[in-house]
Amino acid sequence: MRDRGVADGRSNGDLATATATKIAAAVPSPHSLVPSLLASPHLVPARNALDGTDLIFTLNSAAQARAALGESVINATVGALLDDNGRLVVHESVMGLYRQLTPPEIVPYAPITGDPAYLLALTQRHWPQLTSSGIGVATPGGTGALAVSLRNLLEPGQRLLTAAPYWGPYATLAAENGIVMETVPYPAVGAPLDIAAWRTTCESILSAQGRLLLWLNDPCHNPTGRSLTTTDRHALLQMLRELTPLGPVTLLLDFAYLDYARNQHTVRAALDDYAAFGATGDVLVGASLSLSKAFTLYGARAGALVFPWSTDLALGAALATTCRGTFSTCARAPMSVLLRMTRDQSAQRALADEHAHWSTTLTQRADALNMALRAEGLRAAPWDGGFFVAILLDDSFAVAERLQAENVFVVPMNEGLRVGVCGLKVSDAPRFAAALRKCLVA
Numbered sequence: 001m002r003d004r005g006v007a008d009g010r011s012n013g014d015l016a017t018a019t020a021t022k023i024a025a026a027v028p029s030p031h032s033l034v035p036s037l038l039a040s041p042h043l044v045p046a047r048n049a050l051d052g053t054d055l056i057f058t059l060n061s062a063a064q065a066r067a068a069l070g071e072s073v074i075n076a077t078v079g080a081l082l083d084d085n086g087r088l089v090v091h092e093s094v095m096g097l098y099r100q101l102t103p104p105e106i107v108p109y110a111p112i113t114g115d116p117a118y119l120l121a122l123t124q125r126h127w128p129q130l131t132s133s134g135i136g137v138a139t140p141g142g143t144g145a146l147a148v149s150l151r152n153l154l155e156p157g158q159r160l161l162t163a164a165p166y167w168g169p170y171a172t173l174a175a176e177n178g179i180v181m182e183t184v185p186y187p188a189v190g191a192p193l194d195i196a197a198w199r200t201t202c203e204s205i206l207s208a209q210g211r212l213l214l215w216l217n218d219p220c221h222n223p224t225g226r227s228l229t230t231t232d233r234h235a236l237l238q239m240l241r242e243l244t245p246l247g248p249v250t251l252l253l254d255f256a257y258l259d260y261a262r263n264q265h266t267v268r269a270a271l272d273d274y275a276a277f278g279a280t281g282d283v284l285v286g287a288s289l290s291l292s293k294a295f296t297l298y299g300a301r302a303g304a305l306v307f308p309w310s311t312d313l314a315l316g317a318a319l320a321t322t323c324r325g326t327f328s329t330c331a332r333a334p335m336s337v338l339l340r341m342t343r344d345q346s347a348q349r350a351l352a353d354e355h356a357h358w359s360t361t362l363t364q365r366a367d368a369l370n371m372a373l374r375a376e377g378l379r380a381a382p383w384d385g386g387f388f389v390a391i392l393l394d395d396s397f398a399v400a401e402r403l404q405a406e407n408v409f410v411v412p413m414n415e416g417l418r419v420g421v422c423g424l425k426v427s428d429a430p431r432f433a434a435a436l437r438k439c440l441v442a
């Protein structure tokens with residue numbers, strides 16, 4: 001498939017460039033200290049043609065720069081939870097524990113693979129019944145976990161499989177590790193997962209390279225905001241199991257937004273399905289875990305890559321080597337915060353209340369947006385969980401650029417627009433939908 005913009009982390013594409021030049025001259029650029037982007041003799045040739053910016057961050061800065069001019073801006077680019085006044089949401093239950101940290105909980109190096117108690121606590125946030133985190137390492141956020149998985153489960157030049165649309169940095173992570181991204185379609189609204197297409201692609205990858213790594217961002221998918229149905233999930237897991245005679249298959253579950261869902265029971269059911277599947281050992285099941293959204297600790301860079309049903313010591317040694325050879329160890333403070341949380345029932349209750357409150361808010365925002373889109377005669381964008389919905393349409397880069405003229409900022413992808421309901425208040429939904437309709441017919 002053709003990659004551009006958000007789906008290609010190496011080059012942000014036409015819109016970002018246009019955005020930077022036309023709209024956001026005031027936006028600080030990583031290149032602002034160098035006179036030009038001419039080739040550097042010090043860089044190896046392969047690193048000389050990179051853009052170096054990130055479309056999501058660039059568009060967010062452009063939206064903020066426009067707002068700073070006094071314009072009434074709808075900024076649906078951000079990947080962080082904002083309240084209805086545009087302020088960053090901070091979970092006080094977490095910050096209360098952070099403020100209690102003592103020097104020994106912050107200062108010493110953490111073990112290279114992370115504090116084992118932290119790995120267990122983070123794993124148990126997802127699967128409370130587990131008594132071991134299996135094989136795992138602490139990583140800088142979920143992003144670090146994804147990177148470590150590529151380094152160890154594929155050879156450079158091999159293909160990684162994920163569903164499209166996908167979170168744009170997946171492509172950057174793949175490119176940085178010399179991995180080729182391959183995609184299968186995320187199911188359309190109301191349609192079943194195209195299991196035949198998924199199977200064909202998986203078989204082709206397995207026959208070409210003898211191994212398969214699938215990154216699956218489910219439940220609460222970024223950017224569609226949906227989760228696989230139980231039927232689709234079971235069909236997919238069954239299909240993966242059937243492929244194992246062709247070579248080792250790894251399913252890496254990328255969990256980023258599970259605490260923010262319309263229905264926590266469906267999240268629980270999905271996690272239980274994955275646990276039952278992982279426990280069979282047919283397929284290596286791992287998870288990319290993160291405190292970024294769960295604890296509103298985006299900047300703390302706390303995550304983990306765990307394979308809870310594995311006892312493979314060679315896998316553990318390989319992961320540990322990647323840690324030491326890239327970031328060495330992860331920050332100790334957020335590990336200590338999670339450990340304090342596991343010992344503090346009242347903080348746990350407060351955090352559960354915060355998650356429930358913001359899940360309700362996100363549900364209201366997503367429903368308001370969906371209703372407004374339908375009122376304008378546009379395609380529905382139902383939401384199950386996470387911070388985004390995707391509005392599928394053609395020519396999304398041009399539409400996103402026209403929306404900017406209406407002071408509406410979204411992230412374009414090959415398949416459509418990513419709209420951050422994490423930052424889009426209910427009362428902005430009608431204006432958003434009206435602007436979109438105008439820009440579609442323009």
Ligand SMILES: Cc1ncc(COP(=O)(O)O)c(C=O)c1O
Binds near residue numbers: 143144
């Ligand atoms: C789908 C998905 N996976 C992983 C991440 C990783 O986030 P972090 O590295 O902050 O944990 C994100 C963050 O936006 C995401 O959207």
